[in-house]
Amino acid sequence: MQAKRMFHPFNFFIEKGHRILLFGIISFLLIVCNCNNKSKQNNQEQCSSDLHLAASQGNKSRIRNLIKDGAKVNQRDKDGRTPLHLAAEKGYKDCITILIESGADVNQKDNDDCTPYTIEPFPFLTKQGFTALHLAADKGHASCVQYLIEKGANVNQKNRCGQIPLHLAAKNNHPDCVQYLIEKGSNVNQLDCNEQSPLQLAIAMYLGISMNSKEGIKHLTCIKSLINQGTNLNQLDKRGYAPLHLAIRRDYASCVAILINNKADVNLKDKQGQTPLQLAIEMNNPSYITALIKGGANVNLKDKYGSAPLHAAADQGHSDCISALIKGGACVNQKSDFLGLAPLHRAVLKNNVHCVTALIKGGADVNLQDNNGQTPLHLAMERKYSNCIAILQSNGGKG
Template identity: 30%
Template sequence: MNPAKSPDVPQPPVIGKVSHHSIEMSWMNGENKSPTGPAEHRTHFSVEQMDPKTHTFSSIYIGYSTRHLVEELKSSTYYSFRLMVTRPSGECSFSPAVSVFTNREPFNGKNLHQALNRENEQELTTVLQSGVVNVDVNDKMGLTPLMVAAQKGFTSLADILVKHGADINKRDSTGKNSLMQACYSGHLDMVKYLRNCGSTWQSRDTDGCSPLHWAVDGGHLPVITFLIQDGCEVDVMDKVSLWTPLMRVSAISGNAAVACVLLQAGADVNVRDKAGKTPLMVAVLNNHVELVKLLLDSGADQHLKNEYGAGAADMAKAFGRQNIMNLLDKISMEDSNRLTSTEQFCYGDKK
């Protein structure tokens, strides 16, 4: 049988609810006969917390209440407390110390994205299996974990996310989905994986751009080739400027190798945008000399005019594109010579 404790030694605080950042505690007030009476007739209490480095105690609460909530604590950390009781007589006594271990902080979206960015499959799985984190939670850039995986080419992590319910059709603020992210970043394995999961080439962002538009912007030939072989429409237009992927090449990168793949797949070399411009005109405006040559060799018509009546030669002259002007003049002269040769062949010398 345990010996009774001395009435002069208070019991330690009774620990109530413990979270990752707070601890509830209470204590008995049996000695306080008049808890609401005059202060001189009341027992008051002080909750003291121990400093783990110095092992000294300091007060975190002083008053007449018999309960206290300690907040702003660290998760997964030991804390020690004791109770000092001061009776109306002025006599003070201390309780034994009581130690408490705060809970681990609940998983959240930040933990999920951190696991993904560390490419840690086990950590990612642990967070998802906790059941408290939305698999499609956005990071501060508005991207879901699957979008980030698509950008980085983390195919095995993408598979974990999809198996835990990630939405392959989720879009960011500009309307790009994970497939577009993978196409732009050039991760062919990821592109194939998302296609197998049901992602479609018909998806569009807020400007009406397709996955092929984004693959072309990224300049990744294997991805572009796969998209075309997989049935992606090569002359798909956005809904803002009516630009096809070939027009995007003319306007942005000027990448002749990308343009060559598109042209070999049947891209319309003389397609017109909303303002009546052709890929040739746009390439001239952006001084993409190699692309201009490729487009001309592929049948681009330099005599076409935009809605303001200006053609490729007019634009080259207006912006002082001398190399391009020389190229256009050369093509015009060759066309003229071919016409003269044809006339001589058909009609002979009339002199």
């Protein structure tokens, strides 16, 4: 059975110009139907249907007159929508103000409890339970956010995904909304259904914006606002990523620097047992490696497989990362827990002459034996890796 979809009267607050014809037809049909009914109750519904139509058209004077004549501001149409829904759909703020001041229920939901954002341009809003404040924050309408909060909107109201408006303002790059929501008591550590805080969601949604662009500056401002408010920098989401893991994965250099400077745990392991340093190696980013080491990263910390960062760099063929690790104090001859392989053994097994050269240049022992008594040259000769053989022999390798 398909779950019901959530809807709130201000869910239409941001959207403009969609389904105008549909609501015109609905309103017209409601009027026609009501005109055929003579009872007092149906006369009241007729008046309310007129109010729906006036609200959908943004007719302020008509709304005032209908309310003065006794129209019910919370009357629901056949879809459960009040006049406030229709005014909000078109963004008629003056009409919305009149309706609210006349007693319209800002928490009224329609029959389906769904948002209008189930159309193609807004697939991410098909999640259920968005309130007006969610949508205003999502679209970055700071004045609407302020207005809704002044009228009593709950800044920590969660949608079906557990997101509060702050999540949406942060992920969609709206620093003014982020700052205002924080000032009004938004919980910067609120976790959504993916166990992500607004900070984690903002970082996860980063798509390589230039930090010199207007959007880049705005995004970083959101990040700084959340961090300055004391958000948990070491919170692991459902996938096991802390903000620093996410920033490295997104190649968000400015955010990486800010997180390190604000004492994020640089040795924190994700659910796969990877530290930020190991992720930086995976990303082949020597600058992150250097920054993490300066921030206190343990360059010799082994992963769950018993391999140190230098082993990982050798395995992945990242010679520049090898150089950065050695410069940062990595033990060039550290053996893995499995088979006792040193980074040089691993580089030879990958037949990567650049990594072999970087390790030898960094002081690797070319004759170090693994648990089976084999030197790197033994491994190279067994596999007939001629280039590696030549480099090892020229540097005193024995096999």
